[in-house]
Structures are given as C-alpha cells and as structure tokens.
Amino acid sequence: MKVRHPQYxxxxxxxxxxxxxxxxxxxxxxxxxxxxxGLEPAEATATLSELQLPLANLIRDTAHAVVEALGLxxxxxxxxxxxxxxxxxxxxMQSADTSLQPKEVPLETFFHKIVMIRxxxxxxxxxxxxxxxxxxxxxFDLQQYITRCYGxxxxxxxxxxxxxxxxxxxx
Numbered sequence: 001m002k003v004r005h006p007q008y009x010x011x012x013x014x015x016x017x018x019x020x021x022x023x024x025x026x027x028x029x030x031x032x033x034x035x036x037x038g039l040e041p042a043e044a045t046a047t048l049s050e051l052q053l054p055l056a057n058l059i060r061d062t063a064h065a066v067v068e069a070l071g072l073x074x075x076x077x078x079x080x081x082x083x084x085x086x087x088x089x090x091x092x093m094q095s096a097d098t099s100l101q102p103k104e105v106p107l108e109t110f111f112h113k114i115v116m117i118r119x120x121x122x123x124x125x126x127x128x129x130x131x132x133x134x135x136x137x138x139x140f141d142l143q144q145y146i147t148r149c150y151g152x153x154x155x156x157x158x159x160x161x162x163x164x165x166x167x168x169x170x171x
Contacts, residue, residue: 001054001122004042005032011042015168016125018139034129053123064112082111083161107159114156118167121149 011025044055
C-alpha cells in the first residue's frame with residue numbers, strides 16, 4: 001500500500017510488524033512507527049465490511065472476477081507479476097487413481113489466487129497490528145500464525161517475477 005509521511009513524502013509499505021513499518025520512500029527505505037508517525041494512505045481506498053484495501057486492488061480484483069464469471073478470459077493475456085517462464089502455463093493435478101481425470105488450472109488463475117492470499121494476509125496483519133482490542137501478547141501470538149502462513153507459501157515464490165513481491169517469513 002502507498003502511504004504519505006509528513007516528512008518523507010510518499011512511500012510503499014514493504015512489511016509491518018507489531019510496532020514498525022518498513023517503507024520504501026523515494027530517497028531511501030525507512031522504518032517508522034505507524035501510530036506516532038502521521039502516516040496516511042496515499043492512494044484511494046475502499047472500505048467493504050470494515051475491510052480496507054487500495055481502491056486499485058478492489059477494481060482490478062472485481063474486474064478479474066467479472067471477466068472470469070462471464071468466461072471472457074483471454075488466453076494470451078500476460079499476467080503482471082507472474083514470471084515470464086510461467087505465462088500461459090498449466091498446473092496439472094493428477095490423482096493417484098488413474099481412472100480419475102486430472103484437474104488442469106491455467107497458471108495465471110492459480111497465480112491470481114496466490115496473490116489474493118498474500119494480499120488478504122497483509123490486510124489481516126494490518127488489522128491485527130492496528131487493533132486496540134487485542135493485547136500485545138495476543139497480537140504477537142496472531143502475528144506468529146501469520147508469519148507461519150507466509151512461510152508455508154514461500155513454496156510459490158518461483159512464480160513471482162519480482163523478488164519484492166515474494167512471500168517472506170521475517171518481519
């Protein structure tokens with residue numbers, strides 16, 4: 001998510017921990033304490049059922065869902081963020097029971113679902129860290145589960161074109 005800092009300007013949040021945010025600003029990456037730093041969203045957002053996410057993500061995800069629901073997906077579309085060697089590839093899941101048909105999923109579709117998991121984990125992490133109803137111990141405990149989820153998902157890092165978009169276990 002893009003944020004605006006009163007002193008450093010606009011930057012992109014790279015990671016959040018219980019008390020700090022790693023933000024890539026134009027001049028340098030910096031670590032700030034979100035509650036006391038005066039950070040504000042720097043891009044339009046939408047709130048749905050008390051879930052806040054960047055408006056661009058909402059529009060993109062909604063458009064993808066509509067296109068998929070209508071069966072209008074174009075097979076030659078290059079998916080941004082997916083490494084070029086996986087573009088137009090297929091994930092094939094074959095049961096040990098050879099009488100069953102294998103399930104084939106376009107890698108672009110699978111990649112989209114992985115990215116949605118990553119985005120939802122980031123929102124969950126922000127919600128946990130921003131909660132005033134959870135104790136620090138509860139936040140720490142929930143953060144450990146989120147970190148383990150990221151760790152489990154590192155298997156899929158080979159799909160990402162950019163290393164910065166990959167799953168990381170360290171905060």
